[in-house]
Amino acid sequence: MAREGARPTYDPAGHDPALRAALQDLRTGRWMSMRGLLADTTTWWQWTQRTQVLATAAAGTDIVRAWLDEEPHSIPAVVMHARIAVERALRAHREEHGRTRELWREAWQSCAAAARASPQDPVPWVCLLALATLDREQSRPEHRVAPPEPMLPPGPWGLLAEAGKRDPFNREAYHRMLQFLYARGPAERLAEATGFAQWAADTAPPGSALHVLPLYVRVERYRRTGARDAALDLHWVAEDAGRETRQALHSWFEVTRTDERSPLDLNHLAHALWGALQFTDAARVFEALGPYWTPLPWIHRATDPGDRAQALEVFLQARARSSAARKQS
Template identity: 35%
Template structure:
């Protein structure tokens, strides 16, 4: 099992998004009920259920990435990760500490906090410890890759990219040796080429196309070009909102709709963020029928991206749903 997909006979079953009941659910746990329950415990300073929830993902790297990242966001403002690691030095405790340490580093760097450099050293140590505790787990390396955007790493790109953008290619390649289609790793790597992290629009498009085309047709990594397209959105440009109507982008969105969307029925949690990017692209491409089906697959679960790029995320999401004839909060 990989990337959160439950195989037949897995015993977990898929977690259907369910019907929309009038309110959006913004929490990133979405319909992973186990994770949602553990988040409550973590906020209360208890880690026992986190141990079980993460141990359950040792053979499912997609779910492991998802749960560890969400739990880190809940634990980052407390000493739970350090306390758990001191009391139970398990691979799961080491992973949560690495995730928490990386998150603290990114927050400090974004705030131009003078402690950012020291926090990064702690995070690198935490990632090393987690990778040593679980040598076959790509997640600690993905956590380390997340911090690559803080530095101007100039490793040469492989052949096949038009702009040959330099970046943290060696670290990314190491993750791929452990898990070739690791979703989070691809997104973290692509982010290194975003303009807000010192990259360029052309480099981001080039990397997104290169990585997306390599992925299987049924993979959510096919969404990478659509992510880069949102990232490059500039409302000041002429006809900026019409870009998604261009044949190449409409065809990209429709292919993902046809090949990947059916796969999500077997996922152990609803991939809300990926579905949101697909729904947005289809809607902007004037394909309301297909967008409606994607929104139905999302159920009440919501993500701030990509909607926040275009305005208030709740307003943008509600506008999109109304365009597809779907209910929104507050509607009579």
């Protein structure tokens, strides 16, 4: 539990101390802790989360290649190799690097190899969903499959279904699908993302992180349109925003444990509750965050969208306001 008023830290491991230890070893060039961590991972939720965080940290190194050279038949090493290949392709795309298409092709091949090596694993399919965001023209047939509902747009629904067969309502798979929809066009296409997020939340069971998905779309809408703080404040107290926030609170936060929650989801829920003036409930979510925070979505409240220090100040102000209201209630 964080001391009240203490400045939080950004830690991609969040409330997962075993992942934090593996990350520390990874940063010093050692892979045995990563190997042990993945061997001990027993749920697809943790497997997906841990491989994603590890790949983000390892993408600029040759650590997983060294592991794979040492243990070429290791399934976790093969999956991590695919994860890193995808991360590198996505980074190249963001930087408009000349090797993007080559890295994309290599990543696709790595994902296919991981799917063959670990047929029950949702991660290779989640990775293919991530790569789909690079195909803005939907030139590949698997990226323009008919949707499961008529109000939804064509997209990589088959890839999402494959991930869902292995891990129903996989959090990252749905976020990757949302990113694919974001990449399809300008701000007005956010209507598709809104419909998708609402559909996902409405079909998800209690305890699923997909109940938080609509809150991400609300933040993205205002990031793209450049709305000012006052407009954002009015947005969060609207009836539909309140309904989505309550759904996330009651159907996800109140029926899950700390180790089942993504810090990013907690930050989005705390932000939404604070914006909706639901300070007492927001204080509960801030308390669940403990000593951690994430720059998103707070950075979109900063005057300078890239100023993390200012984003942290917004977070601290929101936490203090919520805590004060809780003490008075």
